[in-house]
Amino acid sequence: MSIIDMANRVGATLIPLIIVGIPAYGLLKKVKVYEEFVEGAKEGFEIAVRIIPYLVAILVAIGMFRASGAMDYLVNGLRPVLSLLGFPPENLPMALMRPLSGSGSLGLLSDLIGEYGVDSLFTKIGATMYGSSETTFYVLAVYFGSVGIRQTRHAVVAGLLADGAGALAAVYVCKLMLG
Amino acid sequence: MLNYIWFGLIAIAVVTGLFNGTIDAVTDAAFASARQAVELAIGLVGAMALWLGIMRIADKAGLVAVLARGIRPIARRLFPDIPDGHPALGSIVMNMAANILGLGNAATPMGLKAMKELQELNPEKDAATDSMVMFLAINTSSVQILLPASVVGLMGARAGDIFIPVLVATTISTTVAIIAAKWLQKRPRFAVQTTHADDGEAA
Structure with a gap:
């Protein structure tokens, strides 16, 4: 069970990491992250x-x-x-x-x-x-x-x-x- | 195909309902399901907006293109009608990665983005392309490593027992999905029916 628990933990932690990681990378690449987010969300x-x-x-x-x-x-x-x-x-x-x-x-x-x-x-x-x-x-x-x-x-x-x-x-x- | 299955389900339900005395339940279910469908769709809006926003940033930052290049060797075989480096491939990879990791609410928006990009390559807007069917066949056969949270919730510690069986079953069903999609796509009965006099809605 511990492997399953761990795997699920990784999955759960991944989401916030993606939500912060992609905009962070975007900023590095000079993307207007807020404006592009809104555009996509539409x-x-x-x-x-x-x-x-x-x-x-x-x-x-x-x-x-x-x-x-x-x-x-x-x-x-x-x-x-x-x-x-x-x-x-x-x-x-x-x-x-x-x-x-x-x-x-x-x-x-x-x-x-x-x-x-x-x-x-x-x-x-x-x-x-x-x-x-x-x-x-x-x-x-x-x-x-x-x-x-x-x-x-x-x-x-x-x-x-x-x-x-x-x-x-x-x-x-x-x-x-x-x- | 879907025409017959759809009508079949309704016809069987009404006939069974009449003979079984469950016809009132059948009627109620029709309206309850219709309302539930709308609630489901509207309920998707939030997660969809969030992930499509994040995806747009990933796209603009060039991340999607990197992923699209990364799977070129596999993609060429599975999706021969998608041009190299097309954004659809990047979205397909992200959808599959989200599915594999059990991130269900991220997988759907990414998959729908892939469908939109595949539709841009589609000459017949009303009909599915071979790549779309291949993508959905793989998607519905569920490529995943993590058990769904609902199963873990219901089974508790015993969920660990089915970890390997799920992996084996899902690998087999995905393999069958790929073979079936490849094999059926050339059959004349599944050929695209051209409807040039359409209502222009699909544009």
Whole structure:
């Protein structure tokens, strides 16, 4: 744990160092740091507003899907296929939820902890899935939305293939190392 | 693709809701999520303004260009359509560095800056370029060394157990992301559809 603590400490200390370091370097290079900061910061609001329609589209669809309870049917339907692969059904909701919703998958992780405890393999597999991936649909909506791109081409398929590979890897690595 | 997934999620939700008796919850979720999306976007404004301001200084001081030159050997393979030394490469490096170090609120503004610079190279403003998809595939597969603070918070001392598994899983998923993006970009079904009679909104 101490390594993890230390690493997180480094991450936390890095932010203030970057916030002071870059302007310090800028001053050395004769940059008008205050004026340039304000100029750059102006874009913050524009970008946030530009992504709103994309974010609404994605989050509404995902929110409706989650509220309907369809996830339970999906999990039950996929159960036989997954047991063939040695994939624990307990971790299926996490694998399916992770690309869709960050808060949803974090909720599932705390459910796993509540039900099986922090020491169980299910919890560790779920936490590995959570930690080794991003909320793919959110990232795609925000990043493409910020530049007004509607034709996302192969981005969704590539992202989901990577998520699937990551989820399977989480199962097998945890079973091998911690099982 | 996103058209079908998006409609699929909504259609499944409504059909399941009708059969399951959860249709009221589905309706509520639709409006709650819409409001949440706006709150999320507006909530980003502060961190976004802060980091974009810092990035602008880094840019003017020549730091971004240094980074862009630094990753030339890798970038040439991953992003062949970005010219050498283009600022987009510098922003991509900064986004990845922030992700690797777990600096989530710094990563997004830097990534969005990279997207803006990639969009300047894009002849078809409505459609993603190969480099954009490659960048996002790597980004969503989450290159990171530190565990998310939320996992450490929930699992406490046991979080240390999954440090190596997360590293392995994330390496595998990033590798698959790169291979998938490279492999799919030439497939005809993912080709750019030209829409010259557009509404000029993307400019």
